[in-house]
Amino acid sequence: MSAIATDVTVRIYGASELGVLAQTAPGPAHPRVEYVGGEVFVGLDHRDRGSAVTQGETEGADAGFRDALRAAVSLVGELPSAVERAVVIEDEALAAAVLLDPSRVAGLELSGDPVVFPFARDRVVIVGAEDQAAIARTLDVAEELFDADRPLVSAHPMVLTDEGWAPFPWRERVPELAMRFERVLRLFSVRAYDVQTVALQRPDVHIAPAKIRVLESGVTTTFATWPQGTATLLPVVDNVIIADPSGTLSVATLTQFLDAAGDAVVRTGLSPARYFVPGDQPAAPTA
Structure with a gap:
């Protein structure tokens, strides 16, 4: 594992993408990932090849894989400032760093506990759990990504707890936005099924x-x-x-x-x- 530790970059995966890869790249060819929370995982890509670090490459090297993840994450910079009480991350490596090391969100000026929306590899949004207006604007972003036919990761938000990222109970916390959440979840679900359909033919x-x-x-x-x-x-x-x-x-x-x-x-x-x-x-x- 040390041989590739200096030649890798982090990669964000959604559960639906990994489900497709289980069909198209099973077993040793499947990407090696660490679970973050909700539907989100993080793995590594070889920089020179643009291909995933696989389970076959890392068999028996759990510690080495995690060391490589930490090394890749340590190279990324700081979070951008909040704009209208939302932090929008468009750099995948920085987004992965936040997902793997939630302490990076400490000090953000948000209303309530940090909630992360991992919509896409290059569009991860962080808002406060008590900020209904910011959450509503974030759901607008999700629809824009869907309409633009962009590759998607997950519409399921996660809130930061003492144990790390956990599913955000939006039905309880922002019931006024329930219809909006239901719509976005269905849009992302349909897109995930579209991608899966191609792999299952x-x-x-x-x-x-x-x-x-x-x-x-x-x-x-x-x-x-x-x-x-x-x-x-x-x-x-x-x-x-x-x-x-x-x-x-x-x-x-x-x-x-x-x-x-x-x-x-x-x-x-x-x-x-x-x-x-x-x-x-x-x-x-x-x-």
Whole structure:
């Protein structure tokens, strides 16, 4: 590990990206990462190759890997100043340093405990847990990144606790923004499924894409279509559209669909999660 310690840079990973890499670069070829919190991990890239430091390279060298992480993090500078009570980090190495060493946020002028939004490798935002206006502006950033078709990491914010980064309980802390959070989480989920779909393509199974629908009430929901009689990998969505061979469509919530399926449908180990629906089951739920 010491041989690459001076030739690496930090890399931020989301759980969904690692889930895809588990299919495309499994086992020894999989990136070696350290868990940070929520859906976020940090690993290392070789500077000269632009490729990940893998599990195969670091087998039996846990201490060396962590030393290399610390050495890479020690080279980054200081956090930028807060603007409108938000710190926006556009440098991946600096963002990784904050995630691995939360003490770096000490002294920031924020309203409440620091909350980090790891939207993208080059767009990590830190605001105060009590600053509803800053949190709302941060959710605007998430939508801008989605609309720009940028690679995303995670929409799940984390708050700094005595034990480190932990999931931020936004439903309790900022209930007024619940609809905004739900929308952003669904947008990021659909993007993660889009990326996963490419990696999962195979001739014998339909990979159902997740889609967005905005209701007249303004609520953002997700849906996927199951062509009845077709073996399908189904994403976790709000609603399932069942298309029978005659062309008739019916709609069920995911819970209703799974209840009707019983043991016929199996949750896979994929990340983001999908359910395997066999070709001849289940029957469509009755209205």
